[in-house]
């Protein structure tokens with residue numbers, strides 16, 4: 001990154017050793033994190049920055065962007081090499097995602113959902129056949145994945161799903177789905193959706209299973225596209241299932257494991273959303289520094305100092321959670337803390353940036369892009385568990401139930 005904060009925001013510690021030492025390649029990684037970060041930065045310069053305003057205005061990121069994203073290897077970052085991915089650690093993934101989100105919150109969120117809560121659960125819970133079917137194609141970006149938990153009347157309280165599944169009464173077996181899912185990222189582009197449904201609402205979490213539903217399955221349709229305030233260009237849509245018959249091998253994990261699959265996916269996903277928040281936060285700080293009228297006044301110096309500390313603190317939390325996951329330690333609390341803090345920090349920074357820069361930052365067609373960053377940052381306190389849900393998770397860990 002260029003600019004006065006380059007060394008602080010790009011390196012893991014205040015007095016970093018040379019990049020070649022601090023960014024040593026991991027056994028699972030073909031390239032060091034700094035190389036992936038550099039690739040992400042170059043990709044954003046070339047493919048994202050020139051299109052950012054158009055994607056936001058038209059609420060559309062074209063398919064050819066995702067093909068290029070996949071060709072560059074970004075859609076397979078955490079998928080093991082054995083399944084065609086890059087096999088990066090969570091830490092390397094988080095650093096690369098930060099860079100991509102600093103370029104486009106919308107593209108980074110679509111990728112975070114595709115990898116963290118669609119591909120990773122297939123890797124963790126899938127049969128070898130399911131892994132071989134889906135992961136190499138997701139890694140190349142030929143197929144995109146989606147995660148279907150939220151419903152028109154169910155959000156945080158995801159034990160009480162209304163979407164139902166039952167055994168198919170046909171010789172070939174399989175499952176039949178009825179219901180709908182709302183606010184689903186990647187909906188129309190996705191080849192596979194992880195759909196969470198219940199066999200009996202009275203069973204609550206124990207009645208929930210996860211079915212892999214393919215695009216084009218009869219009875220599965222994509223309904224309204226939502227006109228969002230922020231991360232415009234990322235598809236967010238409603239999915240409808242009407243007597244939708246999927247084969248026996250569409251079940252991910254075992255029957256009744258769906259809630260656990262969803263919760264473990266979200267624990268991992270929160271590191272990705274926290275990294276996206278960090279990227280947007282950093283972009284908002286950089287944009288504030290670029291746009292604020294000079295000479296700066298002391299209150300503006302104080303404001304950007306606080307913004308800088310927020311970015312650094314977010315990075316420390318994101319990287320702590322990522323490291324814990326890479327070590328195989330319990331990372332769920334750290335992931336919640338990172339998601340809670342970084343998503344709020346991103347909004348705080350973008351909002352304060354608007355004050356610091358002043359009126360020119362309100363012009364949607366002006367040179368300063370803080371207004372878009374402000375809108376983009378807002379959604380991150382909601383997705384993959386709201387701020388209040390992260391507080392509940394952390395509070396229970398600290399105090400017990």
Ligand SMILES: Cc1cc2nc3c(=O)[nH]c(=O)nc-3n(C[C@H](O)[C@H](O)[C@H](O)COP(=O)(O)OP(=O)(O)OC[C@H]3O[C@@H](n4cnc5c(N)ncnc54)[C@H](O)[C@@H]3O)c2cc1C
Pocket residue numbers: 113146147148149150154155156157182183184185186228231236379382383384385386387388389392
């Ligand atoms: C842009 C976007 C993309 C999304 N993508 C996906 C996706 O790909 N897949 C998917 O499944 N979902 C997706 N979602 C849905 C998202 O995960 C939900 O919006 C989120 O889980 C919150 O649910 P809700 O909006 O229904 O809010 P609710 O659960 O109705 O909550 C409303 C408010 O009450 C608070 N609240 C709820 N319960 C409690 C409690 N027990 N204690 C204290 N406060 C509480 C919440 O924090 C919130 O402030 C997306 C949402 C958005 C906006």
